[in-house]
Amino acid sequence: MTMDAHPSKTLAEFAATLEPKAIPETVLRRAEELFVDWFGSALAGKGARPVEAIESLAREMGPEAGEAEVLISRRGTSPYFAAMVNAAASHYAEQDDVHNGSVFHPAAVVFPPALALAQSLGRSGEEFLTAVAAGYEVGIRVGEFLGRSHYKIFHTTGTAGTLAAAAAAGRLLRLTPTQMLDAFGSAGTQAAGLWEFLRDAADSKQLHTAHAASAGLAAALLAAKGFTGAKHVLEGPQGMGAGMSRDADPSRLTDRLGSRWALAETSFKYHASCRHTHPAADALLHVMRQHGLEAEDIARVRAYVHQAAIDVLGPVVEPQTVHQAKFSMGTVLGLIAVFGRAGLQEFETAFRDPRVVAFRGKVDMVLDPEVDSAYPQRWIGKVVIETVDGRTLSGRVDEPKGDPGNTLSRTEIEEKFRRLTEYGKAATGExxxxxxxxxxxxxxxxxxxxxxx
Amino acid sequence: MTMDAHPSKTLAEFAATLEPKAIPETVLRRAEELFVDWFGSALAGKGARPVEAIESLAREMGPEAGEAEVLISRRGTSPYFAAMVNAAASHYAEQDDVHNGSVFHPAAVVFPPALALAQSLGRSGEEFLTAVAAGYEVGIRVGEFLGRSHYKIFHTTGTAGTLAAAAAAGRLLRLTPTQMLDAFGSAGTQAAGLWEFLRDAADSKQLHTAHAASAGLAAALLAAKGFTGAKHVLEGPQGMGAGMSRDADPSRLTDRLGSRWALAETSFKYHASCRHTHPAADALLHVMRQHGLEAEDIARVRAYVHQAAIDVLGPVVEPQTVHQAKFSMGTVLGLIAVFGRAGLQEFETAFRDPRVVAFRGKVDMVLDPEVDSAYPQRWIGKVVIETVDGRTLSGRVDEPKGDPGNTLSRTEIEEKFRRLTEYGKAATGExxxxxxxxxxxxxxxxxxxxxxx
Structure with a gap:
């Protein structure tokens, strides 16, 4: 591989000059699907306390009217505040998409600034989707560049997300490559988001996406006005990699630009639980359907998992809250066994259902070398079930539901959309x-x- | 020293409960002086391209009216945008105040959110100054906590400044100690600002103060609405110290809270040049006045300096721009010798004046062990002059003009104010x-x- 001496510039040039015809048809269709999936997540944030606090801030600090739409409240305002609130809203239900390799949630930071600017500038849907693609390709590569050491302290969706938002916004503003590089500089120097809030279960997660979307949008708007930024904000000696990572890899910034479409690698979230539970949930569902089993037919389940699943899920033995239940392997498999799904509604209403609690006690996690070594590129699901009538049945899923190789159909995306809007009470069925x-x-x-x- | 187990909380409690009567009279009077000094710097930003770009962003994204004032354009808007633009404006002329030990510019990030909220909430001047004191005490200690390794990559005024802004804003919102800690959490998780832009002389410096002021203000407004934040955002294992410093010292966060007034340690900037030139400039002025010398009486000047001065100023031999001239020791001493001052106007109009250029060639810098070892706590100025008529005269200043032990009189602050407003053409003499x-x-x-x- 030849080293690119100025990867920030190469990436900015790509984002600024991306044309719809350069994007494969399948990638554009996937962008549509990610859009519908995101829109549902944004509506699901309606009524949530942290989201409504940010909407209230936007009402007090922003303009009362405008062409950019706050989806949960249906009012118009400036693109800055529409992007801010929609970004907060779409990261609340934890059902927005995820890119496995970068551990980055692109939709929540790309669609809000893109939609806000497309509405206020009156851009075409095709230009909108092109800008979205620019945002995904930039943000995912910035996340991969920042690496694992970054993710230990920083919420990559907040940090890389600021660049992703700037790229999408910059493309809709039709920035020149030089202006796009300025926008990257102004975005990178505002990039922020620390995991520390998790310890206190504080509200920062929604603030991170809100901040990334609005700061990235502002960076692009400023660049259009001639406001300059650092030319090496990612890879420079006092840039993001130097200050916020110990294993930053600049070659990831330009990895197969124009031929590899990271957007199409992005996964839909299907179950409403921690993603580490998804492979086993899918494998269990597979066995139960294959053999026509009901929850009460099952005596025991062993879930064969990667080490990170044990690290994250192991401590949750008896969940006390909906949020904790999403990190309980036994509860997730119990919901799957009893209801056939582990969605927002099932968690809200049934995580303490006696049938689910009983099933929880039948579940164990076991470290599996094959599953562990494939992670995080592949999330393999393996379960072994003992039935009440004495059979031992095993199931395997090589890609969890929602991953590109096992994606959601448009019908499934619509079903998820309806569940999300019912959850947020943000729209009627009609x-x-x-x-x-x-x-x-x-x-x-x-x-x-x-x-x- | 006993370790504080929760320094973020102690600091938040201090900021939330600070009362005017707890602040010494001399500190309150110094706060007034810092306010007048800051106001002049804010007006000096009028017409500057990067500042006007941020004002243009604020006009497009923010409301058209409101009680918070944008000082350069004299219009009212919401506190969020008034804080943003005033913060950008006041850091432009590089004449705003500085705290030596934390290498942090408090005024540019504390006064903008404080003034915006005081105006929109109709708070008293006494409450305004109390909030300002809270902002200075918090921001300076956060800067000291983050330490030297942080400053190598991050612009402390942008990062610590977000907390300073939150503290000042939170005090005006009359947050409870618990809410103030939430505000710190939301501020710290948005804290950002990288030095990378310096390499390209890009516009990020104004964006850093604008971002700190608006993000810190938003953090406080959100806390008032019940939006929670990390409780250990500064010292926690995934907090600012862990992610953005290698020598973070939590004991600095609560250093003599309530007895040491860091606000009163803050220096006014007197000359309009790089601060590393100030000690020698003052020493030269001192000798020239003492002996009644004119520029043409002087054959040679040796400035005895600390190593950092040689590192920063050494490369500038023949300055081509006003900005470079501010980093040329010869030019600064030449302006002092010819005009008796090195202010904004002198740099704009005379850095290439033949008399100044001639004087520049007579100046050398020499590393001085005493000056170097006292740095950065003390910035000692020492010069030795050879006169045309053969005398050798030496001068020494133990604290540069503007430091607390050699502060500006109220008359000097007014003179500086008038020069700053003339520079920005932001107000008439009347x-x-x-x-x-x-x-x-x-x-x-x-x-x-x-x-x-």
Missing amino acids: EVDRLLPRLWAIAQAPRVARFWE | EVDRLLPRLWAIAQAPRVARFWE
């Missing part, structure tokens, strides 16, 4: 009926208009 | 005549009102 066809047709829209008018 | 008495009387104001109505 409104969703009218909304979904418009969302699916985004690529054909001559102008991205407001959805709630 | 307007300044009306403005200054109101600024000096801030402590007596029953409500902090707008200044330009």
Whole structure:
């Protein structure tokens, strides 16, 4: 591999000059699906305390009108505040998408600034999706560049997310490559987000996406006005890699730009639980369907997992809250066994259902060398079940539901969308009926208009 | 020293409960002086390209009216955008104050959110100055906590400044100690600012103060709405110290809280040049006045300096721009010798004046062990002059002009104010005549009102 002497510039140039015709058809169709999936997550944030606090801040500090739409409240304001609130809202239910290799949630930081600017500038749906692709390709590569040491302290969705937002916004503003590099400089020098809040279960997660989306958008708007930024904000000796990582790898910034589409590697979240539970949940579902089993037919489940799953899920023995239940392997498999799914509603209403609690006691986790060595590139699910009638049945899923090789169908995305909007009480079934066809047709829209008018 | 198990909390409690009567009279008077000094710097940013770009962003993204004042444009808007623009403006002329030990510029990040909230909430001048003191005490200690390794990569005024802004804003919002700790959490997780931009002489410096002021203000506003934050965002294992420093010292966070007033340690900037030139400039001025010398009486000047001065100033031999001239020891001493001062106007109009250029060639820097070992706690100035008529005269200044032991008189602060407003063309002499008495009387104001109505 030849070293790129100025990877920030190469990446900025790519984002600024990306054209729809350069993007494969399958990638554009996947972008549509990620858009619909994101929109549902944004609506699911309605009514959530931290999200409504940010919306209240936006009402007090921002303008009362504008072409950019706050999806949960259906009001218009400036792109800055629409991006801020929509980003906070879409990261709340933890059902927004994820890119495995970069451990980065692109949708929550890319769609909010892109939608806000597309609406206020009246850009076409095609230009909107192109900007979204620029945001995904940039953000994922910045996340991969920052690496594992970064993720130990920093919430990559907050930090890399600021660059992702700037790239998407910059493309909609039609920045030149030089201006896009300025936007990257102004975004990178505002990039922030620390994991420390997790210890106190504080509200920062929504603030991180809100901040990334609004600061990245501001960086792009400033670049359009001639405001300059550092030219090596990612790889420079006083840049993000130097200050916020110990294993930053600049070669990742430009990895197969234009031929590898990181957007299409992004996973939909299917279950509403910690992602470390998903492979086993899918494997269990597979065995139960294959053999026509009910929850009460099962005597014991062994889930064969990677070490990180044991580290994260092991401490949760008897979950006391919905949030903890999402980190309990026994509860997740219990919901799957009893209801056939582990969605937002099941967690809210049934994590203490006696049938689920009983099933929880039948579940063990076992470290599996094959599963562990494949992680994190591949998340393999393996379970072995003992039935009440004495059979031993095993199941295996090589890619959890939602990963690119086992993706959600458009019907499944719509079903998820309906569950998310019911959860947030953000739209009626009739409104969703009218909304979904418009969302699916985004690529054909001559102008991205407001959805709630 | 006993270790404080929760220094973030102790600091938050101090900021939330600080009362005017707990602050010594001399400290409050110094706060007034720092306020007048800051106001002049804010006006000096008028017309500067990066500042006007941020003001243009604020006009497009923020509300058209409000009680918080943008000082350069005299318009009202929401506190968020007034804080953002005033912070950008006041860091432009590089004449805003500095705290030596923390290498932190408090005024540019503390006064903007404090003034914006005091105006919009109608707080008294006394409460405003109390909040300002909270901001200085918090921000300086956070800067000291983050230490030298942090400053190598991060612009402390951007990072520690976010906490300083949150503290000042939180005090004006009358947050409880618990809410103030939440505000610190939300501020710390947004703290950002990288030195990488310096390499390209990019515009990020103004963005750093703008971001710190607005993000810190937002953190405090969110805390008032019940939005929670990390409780150990400074000293925790995934907090700012862990992620952004290698020599973070938590004991600095609570250093003599309530007895040591870091606000009163803050220095006014007198000359408009790099601060490493100030000690020698003062020593030269001292000798010239003592002996009644003119520039043409001097054959040679040796400036005895600390190593950092040689590192920073050494490379500038023949300055090509105003900005470079501020880093040329010969030019600074030449302006002092010819005009008796090295202010904004002198740099703008005369850094290439033949008399200044001629003087520049007579100046050398020499590393001095005493000066070097006293640095950075003390910035000693020493010069030895050879006169045309064969005399050797030496001068020494133990604290440069503007440091607490050699502070500016109120008359000198007013003179500096007038020079700054002339530079920015932000106010006429008559307007300044009306403005200054109101600024000096801030402590007596029953409500902090707008200044330009």
